[in-house]
Amino acid sequence: MPVKPWNAFPQIASSEITPESVWLNRRSLMKAAAAGAGLATAGETVAESKPTLELDYAPAEDGTAFKAAEMLTPYDAATSYNNFYEFGTDKADPARYADTMTTDPWEIKVGGLVNKPGKLHLEDILTGFDLEERIYRFRCVEAWSMVVPWIGFPLSALLERFEPKAEGKFVEFKTLYRRGEMRGTRSFTSVIDWPYREGLRMDEAMNPLTLMTVGLYGKTLPNQSGAPLRLITPWKYGFKNIKSIVEINVTDRQPRTSWQDLAPQEYGFYANVNPEVNHPRWSQGWERRLPSSLFNPNRVRTQIFNGYAEQVAGLYKGMDLARYY
Amino acid sequence: MVMLSKLLGFTKAWTLPATINNSGASLFAIPPAWNPALRAVVFMACLAPFLVLVSAVASNTLGPDPAEHLMHFTGEWVIRFLALVLLATPLARYGWPRLARYRRMLGLFVWFYATLHLLVFAQVFIGWSGEQLIEELAERPYVLVGFLAWVILVPLGVTSAQAIRRKMGRHWRTLHKLIYAVAALGWLHLLWLSRSDVGDAVVYGLIFLCLFAYRVRHAMTNASAKAS
Numbered sequence: 001m002p003v004k005p006w007n008a009f010p011q012i013a014s015s016e017i018t019p020e021s022v023w024l025n026r027r028s029l030m031k032a033a034a035a036g037a038g039l040a041t042a043g044e045t046v047a048e049s050k051p052t053l054e055l056d057y058a059p060a061e062d063g064t065a066f067k068a069a070e071m072l073t074p075y076d077a078a079t080s081y082n083n084f085y086e087f088g089t090d091k092a093d094p095a096r097y098a099d100t101m102t103t104d105p106w107e108i109k110v111g112g113l114v115n116k117p118g119k120l121h122l123e124d125i126l127t128g129f130d131l132e133e134r135i136y137r138f139r140c141v142e143a144w145s146m147v148v149p150w151i152g153f154p155l156s157a158l159l160e161r162f163e164p165k166a167e168g169k170f171v172e173f174k175t176l177y178r179r180g181e182m183r184g185t186r187s188f189t190s191v192i193d194w195p196y197r198e199g200l201r202m203d204e205a206m207n208p209l210t211l212m213t214v215g216l217y218g219k220t221l222p223n224q225s226g227a228p229l230r231l232i233t234p235w236k237y238g239f240k241n242i243k244s245i246v247e248i249n250v251t252d253r254q255p256r257t258s259w260q261d262l263a264p265q266e267y268g269f270y271a272n273v274n275p276e277v278n279h280p281r282w283s284q285g286w287e288r289r290l291p292s293s294l295f296n297p298n299r300v301r302t303q304i305f306n307g308y309a310e311q312v313a314g315l316y317k318g319m320d321l322a323r324y325y
Numbered sequence: 326m327v328m329l330s331k332l333l334g335f336t337k338a339w340t341l342p343a344t345i346n347n348s349g350a351s352l353f354a355i356p357p358a359w360n361p362a363l364r365a366v367v368f369m370a371c372l373a374p375f376l377v378l379v380s381a382v383a384s385n386t387l388g389p390d391p392a393e394h395l396m397h398f399t400g401e402w403v404i405r406f407l408a409l410v411l412l413a414t415p416l417a418r419y420g421w422p423r424l425a426r427y428r429r430m431l432g433l434f435v436w437f438y439a440t441l442h443l444l445v446f447a448q449v450f451i452g453w454s455g456e457q458l459i460e461e462l463a464e465r466p467y468v469l470v471g472f473l474a475w476v477i478l479v480p481l482g483v484t485s486a487q488a489i490r491r492k493m494g495r496h497w498r499t500l501h502k503l504i505y506a507v508a509a510l511g512w513l514h515l516l517w518l519s520r521s522d523v524g525d526a527v528v529y530g531l532i533f534l535c536l537f538a539y540r541v542r543h544a545m546t547n548a549s550a551k552a553s
Contacts, residue, residue: 073389074389076389077388077389080388080389081388081389081390085521085522089520089521089522091388091390091393092388142393143450144390144392144393187522187524189522189523189524189527190521190522191521191522191523192521262521263520278464280464280465280466281465281467281518281520283450283451283457283460283461283464285457286452288390288392288449290389290390291389291390292389292390292391292392292449293385293387293391294382294387294391294392294395294445294448294449297392297448297449297452299449299452
C-alpha cells in the first residue's frame with residue numbers, strides 16, 4: 001500500500017465547511033437523540049458521576065480518516081464498559097466508582113524538554129483549543145472494539161504551546177493518582193506501580209490523528225472515560241490512550257510505561273494494532289465489535305494499524321513490527 | 326504423566342472408597358439412602374448459577390460485551406465446584422457424612438460448568454474455528470492447560486455412572502484421583518490469566534493448598550497408624 005502520511009489527511013476547502021445553520025441543526029438533532037437515549041435507559045444503574053456539559057465543536061468530515069464510516073457504539077455501552085484500573089479491574093467498576101474522583105479543579109503540568117514549561121487548567125482545555133469531533137475505531141488489546149465519536153483537539157496543538165525543544169524525542173503522560181478517591185489503587189493485590197504512565201514518540205504525538213480528548217458524543221467525558229482530559233491514538237491498542245492526565249513531559253528517552261513495566265513480554269511501547277503480531281493472552285486476528293452478544297458475537301477481522309495504515313504506516317517504515325510491538 | 330500418577334497415587338486414603346472398605350482409623354459411615362428432598366435442593370442450588378446466567382442472557386443484561394462476563398462467570402464456578410468437591414471428603418469425615426453422597430453430583434457440576442466455559446469460548450472467542458482452536462492451544466499456555474483440564478474431566482464424567490464404576494473396580498479410584506490434576510491445572514489457568522491483580526488466584530490457591538495439605542496429612546497419619 002502506498003504510504004502518504006501527510007496528504008492522507010483532509011485539506012478542507014472553505015466551500016466544504018458545513019454552514020453553521022446546518023451544523024447547529026445537526027447538533028440539536030443529536031441532542032434530541034441523546035435525550036431520547038437517556039429516556040430509554042432511565043432504568044440503568046450506571047450513575048452519571050457529574051452532569052456532563054455540552055461542547056461546541058466542528059463535526060468530523062465525511063470520507064476522511066477522522067470519520068470512520070461505521071456504526072457507532074451507543075453512548076451507554078461506551079461509558080459502562082471501561083478499563084480504568086484506578087477504580088477496579090472489572091469493566092463495570094469505572095462506571096460504578098469513578099464518580100469519587102474530583103475533576104474540577106484540574107491541573108495539568110506540562111514540562112520536561114520544553115521552552116515554556118507551565119500548567120493547563122480545566123478551563124484552558126475546554127475552551128482554549130478549537131474542538132473537533134473525531135469518529136475513530138477503538139481497539140482494546142483484549143480483542144474487543146468500539147466506534148466512538150470523540151471531541152478534542154490535536155495533541156500537536158497542545159505541545160506547540162509549550163514549545164518542545166529539538167532534543168525532545170518522546171512525550172510522557174501520567175494519570176492522576178489519588179488513593180483516597182481511587183479505590184482500585186488501594187487494592188493490596190494490585191501489582192501496578194501507580195501512577196499510570198504512558199508515552200509516545202514525538203512524531204506519533206504530532207500526528208494529526210493523535211487527539212487530546214475532552215469529550216465524547218458531544219459532551220464532556222464522564223469520569224469513567226478519563227475526565228477531564230485523555231489521549232486517543234486510534235491506531236494503537238486502548239491501553240495507550242491514557243486517561244485523566246495530570247502531567248505531560250517531553251523527554252529525550254523512551255518513557256517507561258505502566259504495562260510495559262508490568263509485563264514487557266506482553267505489552268510493548270508501540271502497541272500498534274497488528275493482527276499479525278500475536279499476544280500471549282488474546283488472538284489479535286479478530287475483535288468483538290461492541291455491542292456484542294452471545295448469539296451474535298459480532299466478530300470482525302482486525303486491521304493493521306486498526307485501519308489507519310495510510311495515515312501512520314510511514315512512521316514505522318523499516319521497523320520490524322514483530323520486534324517493536 | 327507417570328510421575329503425576331505416582332504422585333497422586335502415593336496415598337490410598339485420598340478418596341472415599343478406601344474409607345468405606347478398609348477398617349482404617351478414618352472410617353465413617355455414609356448414610357445408605359438418599360434423602361430425596363435434600364438431593365433436589367442440592368441439585369437446584371448447584372444449577373442456580375446456570376439459571377442466573379440463562380436469565381441474564383435472555384434478558385440481555387450482561388452489558389455490551391457478554392463474552393468476557395460469560396467466560397469469567399462460568400470459569401469461576403468451575404473453580405468453586407472444584408473447591409466444593411475437594412471439601413466434601415474432609416467435611417464428611419468430620420461430622421457430615423451425608424455429604425460424601427454428593428461428591429459425584431458436585432464433580433459432575435465441575436464438568437458441566439467447564440463444558441459451558443468451553444462452549445462459550447468456542448462461540449464468542451474463536452467462532453467455532455478449528456484452525457483458531459489450534460492456534461490458541463499452540464500459542465497460549467493458559468488456554469492449553471484449561472483445555473487439558475477439561476479433557477481430563479471427560480473420562481471422569483463418563484465413568485461416574487454407577488455401573489461403570491462397579492465394573493472398573495479399584496481402577497476407578499486411581500482414575501478419579503485425576504481430579505487433583507484438574508484442580509492444579511484449573512488454578513494454573515486462573516493464575517496465568519491474572520493481569521495486574523492476583524487476588525482471585527491467591528484466594529483459590531490457598532483454598533486448594535489447604536485441601537491438598539489436608540489429604541497429605543491424612544494419608545500420613547493413616548500410614549503411621551497402620552505401621553504401629
